[in-house]
Amino acid sequence: xxxxxxxxxxxxxxxxxxxxxxxxxxxxxxxxxxxxxxxxxxxxxxxxxxxxxxxxxxxxxxxxxxxxxxxxxxxxxxxxxxxxxxxxxxxxxxxxxxxxxxxxxxxxxxxxxxxxxxxxxx
Numbered sequence: 001x002x003x004x005x006x007x008x009x010x011x012x013x014x015x016x017x018x019x020x021x022x023x024x025x026x027x028x029x030x031x032x033x034x035x036x037x038x039x040x041x042x043x044x045x046x047x048x049x050x051x052x053x054x055x056x057x058x059x060x061x062x063x064x065x066x067x068x069x070x071x072x073x074x075x076x077x078x079x080x081x082x083x084x085x086x087x088x089x090x091x092x093x094x095x096x097x098x099x100x101x102x103x104x105x106x107x108x109x110x111x112x113x114x115x116x117x118x119x120x121x122x
Contacts, residue, residue, distance in 0.1 A: 008070055011063035012118040018059060019111035022052055026100045026107070046091075049103070053087055056110060060084055067117040076120055080113025 025048075064077040086106030093099040 006062075008063055008066045009118055009121055011059065011066065012114040012121075015056075015059040015063050015114040016111050016118075018055060019107045019114070022056070022107045023104055025052070026104050030097070030100055049091055049099075053084075053091065056087060056107075057084055060110065060113070064113060064117055067121060071117075071120045073116075073120045076113050076117035078113075079116055080110050083107065083110030083113055 060080050060083075064080045068074055068077055083106045086109060087103055088106075090099050090102035090106060093102060
């Protein structure tokens with residue numbers, strides 16, 4: 001089954017779940033950094049954030065893009081795009097806690113965009 005054949009509502013639910021996993025990852029990494037420096041540094045590796053952003057961007061392009069064609073509203077995609085931009089910008093910040101805060105903010109905005117997309121499709 002191609003990604004295009006998956007209903008937009010299902011893609012939005014998957015994307016919201018991915019956002020939740022990202023949020024849990026950020027919180028767990030922050031706690032682990034405070035408790036176990038070696039485990040925290042493994043979970044805080046830059047490639048994990050880059051892969052996560054790539055997954056979020058792919059899911060966003062598919063789900064939010066399909067939503068525009070299905071229901072005609074562009075606001076969910078604009079909100080989701082803002083969240084992705086905040087997440088991408090967070091990758092450029094130092095790993096002193098600032099990156100995690102802005103990543104979580106971007107994840108929340110992206111999840112809101114997917115939620116708006118889900119509501120618009122009803």
